[in-house]
Amino acid sequence: MKIVKTNITSYTNSSLSVFSREEPFFQSPFHSHPEFELVYILESHGKRIIGNSVESFESGDMVFLGDNIPHVWLNDEVFYKGNNSLKAKAIVIYFSRDLFGNSFYELPEAQEVKKFLLLAMKGVVITGQTNKVIAEKMKKLLKKKGFEVIIGLTEILFLLSKSKDLKCINGDAYISACDDNKNDRLADVFQYVKLNYSKDISLDEIAKIANLTPTSFCRMFKTKTKKPFVEYLNEIRVSNACKFLIETDLGISEIAYECGYKTASNFNKLFRKLIGTTPKEYRKKALVEDL
Numbered sequence: 001m002k003i004v005k006t007n008i009t010s011y012t013n014s015s016l017s018v019f020s021r022e023e024p025f026f027q028s029p030f031h032s033h034p035e036f037e038l039v040y041i042l043e044s045h046g047k048r049i050i051g052n053s054v055e056s057f058e059s060g061d062m063v064f065l066g067d068n069i070p071h072v073w074l075n076d077e078v079f080y081k082g083n084n085s086l087k088a089k090a091i092v093i094y095f096s097r098d099l100f101g102n103s104f105y106e107l108p109e110a111q112e113v114k115k116f117l118l119l120a121m122k123g124v125v126i127t128g129q130t131n132k133v134i135a136e137k138m139k140k141l142l143k144k145k146g147f148e149v150i151i152g153l154t155e156i157l158f159l160l161s162k163s164k165d166l167k168c169i170n171g172d173a174y175i176s177a178c179d180d181n182k183n184d185r186l187a188d189v190f191q192y193v194k195l196n197y198s199k200d201i202s203l204d205e206i207a208k209i210a211n212l213t214p215t216s217f218c219r220m221f222k223t224k225t226k227k228p229f230v231e232y233l234n235e236i237r238v239s240n241a242c243k244f245l246i247e248t249d250l251g252i253s254e255i256a257y258e259c260g261y262k263t264a265s266n267f268n269k270l271f272r273k274l275i276g277t278t279p280k281e282y283r284k285k286a287l288v289e290d291l
Contacts, residue, residue, distance in 0.1 A: 004029045004030065004031040004032075005031070005032055005033070006031050006032070006033045007033055007034060007035075008033050008035045008094040008096075009034075009035060009094075009096050012094070015095060015096045015098065015099040016093075016094070016095040016096075016099055016149060016150060016153060017093070017094045017095070018091070018092070018093050018138075018141050018142055018144075018149060019091070019092045019093075019094075020089075020090075020091055020142055021088070021089065021090045021091075021092060022087055022088070022089045023087070023088045024079065024082075024086070024087065024088065025044075025075040025079035025080060025086075025088050026044065026046075026072075026073040026074070026075055026088045026090075028072060028073070029072065030049065030070055030071070030072040030187050030191075031070065031071070031072065032068050032069060032070040032071070033067070033068070033094075034067045034068055034096065034097070035067060035094040035095060035096050035097075036064070036065065036066060036067055036094070036095055036096075036097070036117065036120065037064070037065040037071075037092065037093070037094055038062075038063075038064050038065075038092070038093040038134075038138070038156070039061075039062065039063050039064075039065070039073075039090055039091075039092050040061075040062045040090060040091045040092075040134070040135050040138050041057055041058070041059055041060065041061040041062070041073075041089070041090050042059060042089035042090055042091065043059050043087050043088065043089040044057070044058070044059065044073070044075060044079070044087070044088040044089060044090070045057060045058040045059065045075070045076055046073065046074050046075040046076045046079070047073075047074050047076075047194060047236075047239075048061075048063075048071065048072070048073045048074070049070075049071060049072050049074070049187065049190050050063065050065065050069060050070075050071045050123045050169050050170070051069050051070065051071070051122070051123055051169065051170040052170055052186065052224045052225050053123065053169045053170050053225070054190055054225075054232070054236070055169070056239055057073065060131070060135075061125075062125070062126040062127075062131050062134065062135065063123060063124060063125050063126065063169065064120050064123075064124045064126060064160065065120060065123050065124075066117065066118075066120035066121035066122070066123065067097060067121075069121070069123055070187070071123075073088075073090075074194060075088055076243065091138045091139065091141075091142065093138065093141070093153065093156075095153060097117075099150070112158075112161040112162065113157050113158065113161045115161065116157065116160055116161040117157075119166070119168065122168040122169060122170045122171070123168065123169030123170055124160075124166050124167065124168060124169065125166070125167045125168075125169055126160070126163070126165060126166060127165045127166075127167065128164075128165035129165060130159065130160070130163040130164075130165035130166070131165065133159060134156055134159060134160070137152060137155065137156055137159075138156070140152070141153070141156075171226055185209075185210040185211060185212070185220070186210070186220075186221070186224055186225075188209050188210060189206060189209055189210050189221070189229075192206065192209045193206075193232075193233060193236055194236070197233065197236050197237050197240060197259065197260055198237075198240075198258055198259060198260045199260060200260065200262075201233060201260070203217070203218070203229070206229065217229070233260075234270050234274065235274065237259040237260050237261070237270075238259070238270060238271055238274045238275065240258075240259050241255050241256075241258075241259045241267070241271060241279065242275070242282065244258060244259070245279055245282055245283040246283070252264055252267070252268070252279050252280060255267075255279065256268075267279070
């Protein structure tokens with residue numbers, strides 16, 4: 001899975017664009033572009049890859065991306081089965097760095113915004129009250145035109161620059177430069193695991209996907225993701241197990257097998273380690289909360 005390099009500004013012929021997206025599932029490839037991007041998920045769930053991070057997303061998820069961070073939203077498998085009741089909906093704002101001009105970023109009044117945009121090079125998740133406030137402003141921005149859109153964006157940036165409801169997605173600013181090949185390798189690994197997590201994935205097998213020796217792969221994966229591959233694989237499997245527990249009536253042993261575990265005891269142990277409760281307790285709590 002290669003990184004597709006795009007340019008939103010040249011496509012839309014505008015330095016600032018606000019879109020409402022509605023699709024059966026998100027269809028953009030793993031890509032990057034020089035524009036900043038603010039994404040608010042209205043409906044949908046799955047996994048998102050941003051830089052070197054792989055995390056789950058659901059309705060209400062909001063992230064702000066710095067320029068040239070590779071990213072993709074991958075819906076869960078159920079979205080690809082032709083279920084007309086499921087939709088992937090989002091509001092997206094794109095704007096280029098030069099929208100305000102270089103002199104804007106030198107203004108004393110703009111230093112906090114400048115600092116926030118620098119932080120966005122890591123990718124930022126927006127939560128809490130800030131998420132709710134920005135969501136409403138993004139909805140209203142869809143109805144605005146001309147200079148009102150720029151005013152609306154400026155207000156959003158100001159609020160984000162003051163907010164404490166922010167969490168960095170990557171530990172470091174994403175750097176592409178001459179490292180593109182390695183990043184492409186990691187993207188291939190993420191995609192392979194997404195499609196094959198239910199199978200037995202050996203270190204030799206996954207290293208071949210990245211076109212590396214097992215030793216080099218382990219070193220590269222831990223450097224990029226800050227965790228061993230086995231830990232990442234267990235996170236993906238347990239994440240999918242949570243969905244099976246909530247959305248199906250399958251037994252614990254069956255779910256363990258569907259998620260790539262050979263024994264229920266090993267599955268239970270890893271599930272409790274990552275989630276803090278047993279699969280049985282997790283299902284019981286989820287059912288009570290739905291009542």
